[in-house]
Amino acid sequence: MADMLHLIKLCVGAEGVDDLLAWQHARFGDGPAEHVTRMWPRREAELLAGGSLYWVFKGAVLAHQRLLRLEERRGADGILRCALILAPEALRTEAQPRRPFQGWRYLMPADAPRDLPQGRDHTDPLPRDLLDAMSVIGLR
Template sequence: MAKDADFVPGSLHLRKLSVGSESVDSMIAWQDMMRARRGGHIWHVTRSWPKRAEELLQGGSLYWIIKGVMVARQPIIGFEEHPPENPEDKPYCRIMLGDEVIKTHPWPHRPFQGWRYLKAEDAPPDLDGAGGDDQMPPEMAAELKALGLL
């Protein structure tokens, strides 16, 4: 996949589990279905608003973790209020995402709840489409990386 022209390597990012996704392709298919229902937009709803939202809007991405492996990122393009299920609760946060999902080198990652900040220096690089990790299953590439073999 092509690199996003707006990506700034020195930015702050978020990391998030893509619960229920079997692969990057299945996540993209789900997002395409949701985008059609949401008037062409895609977002992720969370209870907590990032306190560092302004930093995230300076080229930040949401890095997706699928089946224990960080495998893709998606540009963060904004934040909006999302109405809670109970009208007496405070509004949730919509993390508005760009359309492009950019595959990254697979990095193993332990599970966690919610989202976490991710410093640029800790983020996996984008795949450049030249082969390598892109040709093997992400779980295998992540295991090889964890063993120091990749």
């Protein structure tokens, strides 16, 4: 069996986890959601061995959604893309600061933030200047 691996991606256009889930629900209903990306992950087997897509909102990881499968999508421009098919529910995580980046990145399980305990739907976000300072000294 392949080792497990995650993806991490900036969530552009959503203010927070609830906003992302509302958008996904409006678009995909109660079933799996999807996020289309240009590049197909080369480490597909590891991602599908229990991996998740971790979402970064305004400089901090706050949630993840389990990856169910990858599917091909062809855009109106004819370019073949990868649809990340996601579980409809998102698990909230402890806030983990992240610098901006483009596209998605692989995320090792040891580097992923811990899930929040049942019943807690959020952590208080850290002030932006503190997140930036932590990033500068290597605390992400």
